[in-house]
Amino acid sequence: MEFENRSIVSVNQFDLAGLDTLFDLARRMKPIAARQARSNVLDGYILGNLFFEPSTRTRMSFASAFMRLGGQVNSTTGTVNSSLAKGESLADTITMIQSYCDVIVMRHHQRGAAAEAAAVSSVPVINAGDGNGEHPTQALQDLFTILEERPGRGVDGMTIAVVGDLKFGRCVPSLVNLLCLHAGVRFLFVAPPELQIPGAILRGVRDMGCQAIRTSNLDAALEEADVVYLTRIQDERIADAKVRATVRGSYVLTRAKVESRCRKDTVILHPLPRIDELHTDVDSLPNAAYFRQAANSILVRMALLLLVLGKQADVG
Numbered sequence: 001m002e003f004e005n006r007s008i009v010s011v012n013q014f015d016l017a018g019l020d021t022l023f024d025l026a027r028r029m030k031p032i033a034a035r036q037a038r039s040n041v042l043d044g045y046i047l048g049n050l051f052f053e054p055s056t057r058t059r060m061s062f063a064s065a066f067m068r069l070g071g072q073v074n075s076t077t078g079t080v081n082s083s084l085a086k087g088e089s090l091a092d093t094i095t096m097i098q099s100y101c102d103v104i105v106m107r108h109h110q111r112g113a114a115a116e117a118a119a120v121s122s123v124p125v126i127n128a129g130d131g132n133g134e135h136p137t138q139a140l141q142d143l144f145t146i147l148e149e150r151p152g153r154g155v156d157g158m159t160i161a162v163v164g165d166l167k168f169g170r171c172v173p174s175l176v177n178l179l180c181l182h183a184g185v186r187f188l189f190v191a192p193p194e195l196q197i198p199g200a201i202l203r204g205v206r207d208m209g210c211q212a213i214r215t216s217n218l219d220a221a222l223e224e225a226d227v228v229y230l231t232r233i234q235d236e237r238i239a240d241a242k243v244r245a246t247v248r249g250s251y252v253l254t255r256a257k258v259e260s261r262c263r264k265d266t267v268i269l270h271p272l273p274r275i276d277e278l279h280t281d282v283d284s285l286p287n288a289a290y291f292r293q294a295a296n297s298i299l300v301r302m303a304l305l306l307l308v309l310g311k312q313a314d315v316g
């Protein structure tokens with residue numbers, strides 16, 4: 001796949017060769033991210049970091065990734081502090097901002113907003129989350145982490161328990177689509193009925209030749225899983241207060257549960273932030289990989305930024 005000067009709005013743009021290119025480059029970023037090596041390959045470049053929805057990890061890791069490569073970051077957060085609050089259209093905002101920077105990273109509360117921005121932008125737009133649509137760079141770092149945590153075993157034929165709010169989140173659809181590029185992945189979708197994976201995604205998984213089971217039995221799924229991907233309840237997107245009350249606390253992963261149900265090498269992931277579904281007593285287990293997953297975001301985002309800017313050959 002072509003990266004240079006391309007916007008990244010969906011995981012559907014990726015193929016296996018593109019993932020290999022990205023992840024090989026991400027691995028080469030390790031010494032730079034750890035400051036064992038210096039690079040100024042993006043000296044003179046400016047990232048427009050537009051976060052119209054709350055973010056800590058994604059916003060800061062994109063900024064740090066760019067700065068580690070010698071670039072500078074110009075950012076805006078929230079709609080209150082931007083001209084969107086005055087009623088400016090997204091198209092006008094982007095048309096203007098494209099002349100202030102070389103690449104745009106954008107998070108927006110509306111599904112489809114990244115595609116809308118990419119359509120009017122002359123510089124690449126990277127989707128950092130568009131409402132309940134997609135979160136492609138999160139899925140890329142999730143897949144990268146699975147590969148890093150399971151050296152030599154890869155993804156083909158793996159069983160993944162995807163647990164939590166599978167209906168209102170955007171990380172799960174993106175990750176599921178990326179995993180479906182691999183052969184024989186088996187999905188156990190574990191959620192209360194109100195938060196179960198939408199039928200269209202389930203059918204998509206099966207159409208791509210992967211197995212998918214919906215269940216509410218967390219214990220049984222943990223026993224089978226090679227990877228557990230836990231997510232928080234997306235309270236901000238669940239309009240019905242009764243549903244919010246019903247599902248609260250309906251699944252919780254504790255150390256006792258992990259130790260009694262999972263294998264020692266079952267990789268435990270979470271895109272974070274966590275609320276109460278992932279107990280802090282899990283953190284010190286060697287297979288609790290979610291903070292390493294968050295750290296990997298720097299590597300993957302450095303690599304993606306270099307590729308869309310066509311600077312990968314200059315990084316040394």
Ligand code: NCD
Pocket residue numbers: 057058129135138169170171231232271272273
């Ligand atoms: C996720 C998001 O924004 O969708 N956060 C993140 O970028 N790591 C997950 C979430 O908010 O639950």
